[in-house]
Amino acid sequence: MDLGTFLAIIIGAVFVSNFVLMRFLGLCPFVGVSKDPDSALGMGMAVIFVMTMASLVTWFIYVFILEPFGITYLRTIAFILVIATLVQFVEMVIEKTSPALHRSLGIYLPLITTNCAVLGVAVVNVEDFITTGLPLGASFIYTVVHGFSAGLGFTLALVLMASIRQRLQLGGVPKSMIGIPITFIVAGLMAIAFQGFSGLKI
Amino acid sequence: MSAFSELTKGIYRENPVFRLALGLCPALAVSTSVENALGMGGAATFVLLGSNIVVSLIRKAIPAKVRIPCYIVVIASFVTVVELVMGAYLPELSKSLGMFIPLIVVNCIILGRAEAFASKNGIFRSILDAIGMGIGFTFALVLISALRELLGDGKLMGYMVFGPNFKPMLIMILAPGAFITMGLLMGMFNVIDARRERKD
Numbered sequence: 352m353d354l355g356t357f358l359a360i361i362i363g364a365v366f367v368s369n370f371v372l373m374r375f376l377g378l379c380p381f382v383g384v385s386k387d388p389d390s391a392l393g394m395g396m397a398v399i400f401v402m403t404m405a406s407l408v409t410w411f412i413y414v415f416i417l418e419p420f421g422i423t424y425l426r427t428i429a430f431i432l433v434i435a436t437l438v439q440f441v442e443m444v445i446e447k448t449s450p451a452l453h454r455s456l457g458i459y460l461p462l463i464t465t466n467c468a469v470l471g472v473a474v475v476n477v478e479d480f481i482t483t484g485l486p487l488g489a490s491f492i493y494t495v496v497h498g499f500s501a502g503l504g505f506t507l508a509l510v511l512m513a514s515i516r517q518r519l520q521l522g523g524v525p526k527s528m529i530g531i532p533i534t535f536i537v538a539g540l541m542a543i544a545f546q547g548f549s550g551l552k553i
Numbered sequence: 554m555s556a557f558s559e560l561t562k563g564i565y566r567e568n569p570v571f572r573l574a575l576g577l578c579p580a581l582a583v584s585t586s587v588e589n590a591l592g593m594g595g596a597a598t599f600v601l602l603g604s605n606i607v608v609s610l611i612r613k614a615i616p617a618k619v620r621i622p623c624y625i626v627v628i629a630s631f632v633t634v635v636e637l638v639m640g641a642y643l644p645e646l647s648k649s650l651g652m653f654i655p656l657i658v659v660n661c662i663i664l665g666r667a668e669a670f671a672s673k674n675g676i677f678r679s680i681l682d683a684i685g686m687g688i689g690f691t692f693a694l695v696l697i698s699a700l701r702e703l704l705g706d707g708k709l710m711g712y713m714v715f716g717p718n719f720k721p722m723l724i725m726i727l728a729p730g731a732f733i734t735m736g737l738l739m740g741m742f743n744v745i746d747a748r749r750e751r752k753d
Binding site for chain 1: 574575577578579581582621622625626629630632633636637652655656658659660661724727728729730731732733735736737739740741743744747
């Protein structure tokens with residue numbers, strides 16, 4: 352467990368295998384909530400929070416419940432239920448403790464349950480860190496760091512896309528390409544840029 | 554609506570991917586080859602069929618407040634079935650689809666059909682709806698993947714099409730190609746629609 356590995360995990364999740372542009376996860380909010388940068392940032396914050404929490408909780412579920420009882424094939428069911436409950440719980444806690452935060456994040460939270468990036472990060476964690484025979488402490492810390500930086504990568508892509516789409520409204524987009532089609536073309540160009548990071552050797 | 558149009562609406566008029574912009578993640582991620590696309594389409598259709606049948610059968614027993622968690626459990630059970638069966642009988646396909654098999658759970662098409670159709674209609678119509686939507690999803694996947702495989706690899710279903718002198722456009726197989734193909738296809742469908750409206 353050294354600083355280099357942390358850096359590799361963070362850069363890997365934010366840039367090299369960006370969840371949206373390289374792994375194709377969380378495309379629905381990427382297309383749906385990327386109309387203005389402010390709400391994109393709000394959605395991004397909510398996703399960072401939920402992804403970190405989901406990584407933490409699913410690590411406990413996998414290591415202390417699914418593995419000891421030999422029921423790892425129930426992974427999908429267990430994870431999706433835990434994530435759905437977690438989102439509901441987070442929403443209730445935020446509503447009680449900080450109404451201001453709830454006003455700004457509240458509308459995005461229900462959307463996150465069906466965001467495949469959250470379940471995706473849990474599945475990637477299992478495959479990359481939990482079942483690869485790392486010591487318990489290391490796998491726990493790597494999992495949480497990976498969850499956080501995956502959320503960060505999602506937010507980066509979402510905010511970038513929202514800023515570009517704002518400029519696009521002034522540009523002359525062909526009529527049949529307005530809306531989702533042009534968003535995909537822009538995403539493709541962004542993905543080409545992000546492809547450049549895949550040459551990074553860390 | 555007649556039973557037949559229930560079956561065919563998913564293919565073009567209400568195509569889940571191109572029209573409703575649902576299930577985009579698997580549509581882009583696994584469409585690197587036609588084989589993967591067929592595998593993913595089949596798996597999603599099976600889950601859709603199973604969940605539509607079960608949801609339609611128990612729709613009167615589920616309290617409205619907890620209906621979404623109930624649907625998710627039903628869907629997740631069928632996904633687990635697919636995961637285990639595919640891992641046992643088609644290990645190669647299961648490996649190349651990778652994490653997108655468990656992610657069928659959060660495919661918005663399936664939850665969307667459970668909520669919007671199966672929870673309000675009888676079992677016969679729900680089966681037709683599931684098959685129609687499944688075919689529509691598979692059709693979209695095959696269309697995207699055929700273009701990407703043809704241009705990016707010069708092959709179709711693993712057979713060389715363009716001969717040995719063809720220089721593949723590598724970008725089509727990589728992530729950017731998926732986004733661009735998707736954008737252009739959606740634009741094309743919009744153009745076709747606009748033409749039709751003008752004719753009417």
